[in-house]
Amino acid sequence: MLNEIQAKQKxxxxxxxxxxxxxxxxxxxxxxxxxxxxxLIYLGLQLILSSVETMEKARRGDSA
Amino acid sequence: MKYLxxxxxxxxxxxxxxxxxxxxxxEYGLGMIVTETSQxxxxxxxxxxxxxxKVLENLMQSHDILPVRYGxxxxxxxxxxxxxxxxxxxxxDNLTRISGCVEMGLRIFKRDDAEDLLLSDLSPKEADLxxxxxxxxxxxxxxxxxxxxxxxxxKEKQFSDEIHNSLLTLAKEGKYSLTQGKLFFNGAYLxxxxxxxxxxxxxxxxKNHYQETSFWLSGPWPPYNFxxxxxxGGEKNx
Numbered sequence: 471m472l473n474e475i476q477a478k479q480k481x482x483x484x485x486x487x488x489x490x491x492x493x494x495x496x497x498x499x500x501x502x503x504x505x506x507x508x509x510l511i512y513l514g515l516q517l518i519l520s521s522v523e524t525m526e527k528a529r530r531g532d533s534a
Numbered sequence: 535m536k537y538l539x540x541x542x543x544x545x546x547x548x549x550x551x552x553x554x555x556x557x558x559x560x561e562y563g564l565g566m567i568v569t570e571t572s573q574x575x576x577x578x579x580x581x582x583x584x585x586x587x588k589v590l591e592n593l594m595q596s597h598d599i600l601p602v603r604y605g606x607x608x609x610x611x612x613x614x615x616x617x618x619x620x621x622x623x624x625x626x627d628n629l630t631r632i633s634g635c636v637e638m639g640l641r642i643f644k645r646d647d648a649e650d651l652l653l654s655d656l657s658p659k660e661a662d663l664x665x666x667x668x669x670x671x672x673x674x675x676x677x678x679x680x681x682x683x684x685x686x687x688x689k690e691k692q693f694s695d696e697i698h699n700s701l702l703t704l705a706k707e708g709k710y711s712l713t714q715g716k717l718f719f720n721g722a723y724l725x726x727x728x729x730x731x732x733x734x735x736x737x738x739x740x741k742n743h744y745q746e747t748s749f750w751l752s753g754p755w756p757p758y759n760f761x762x763x764x765x766x767g768g769e770k771n772x
Binding site: 482483485486487489490491492493494495496 | 578584602752755758763
């Protein structure tokens with residue numbers, strides 16, 4: 471059960487990272503853009519590139 | 535300096551979250567949700583990311599919000615007010631668009647044995663290759679493989695469209711992208727708060743028809759995927 475909870479927390483964190491680092495309103499100085507898509511393309515973040523693998527581990531019930 | 539979490543159409547009272555005072559800069563009928571900070575750069579730390587998300591999720595309980603990307607820092611109050619002035623129209627349009635809604639995320643994975651299930655009716659028939667030269671045989675086999683790959687892509691697209699259209703009946707907006715591999719569907723839906731439970735029920739019904747896949751529903755999220763703001767003053771990207 472603990473493993474399952476830990477796995478779910480990790481998946482939740484990855485879902486959060488997918489959004490807070492890659493979506494929403496982007497402001498730099500006086501420039502604002504938004505990335506309004508759902509592509510799994512991340513800006514050079516290896517941390518996120520591993521997310522799919524981690525999610526699959528969680529799905530299989532492996533401890534992470 | 536001010537760390538920026540979100541933009542809202544309401545005045546929001548200050549509160550404390552993880553020992554940080556969260557306050558609202560109100561101008562032009564908008565609010566910027568901020569906290570004082572002394573650092574420009576925010577490394578991606580688990581604790582800080584959770585904090586950012588926690589502030590947004592608290593806010594979205596009672597306000598419509600445009601979530602701002604993690605790590606956004608403004609120089610001072612003047613810069614915050616200037617941004618609100620420059621982009622007030624677009625901020626308000628986006629707040630209207632997402633009013634009363636939350637985002638639900640959906641990812642669909644193929645199960646380990648799904649490859650065969652999806653392709654069971656797509657396998658090319660054994661062809662009579664007698665009499666063909668090695669070169670012709672090679673080209674023929676390559677063509678058969680391409681046929682299977684093409685059929686598989688079409689089937690995944692059809693499968694995804696069916697699910698997407700079914701979910702759209704309960705969503706204000708939705709979008710998805712197809713990816714290669716086990717995770718092949720990545721979608722986001724803008725759903726009225728009072729329809730979230732129905733959305734989940736709808737997905738449960740869909741799941742029963744697609745046994746060869748695993749569905750991951752997440753949310754409710756702030757509407758990260760449904761904010762659309764165009765830059766002013768050129769085509770610069772950041």
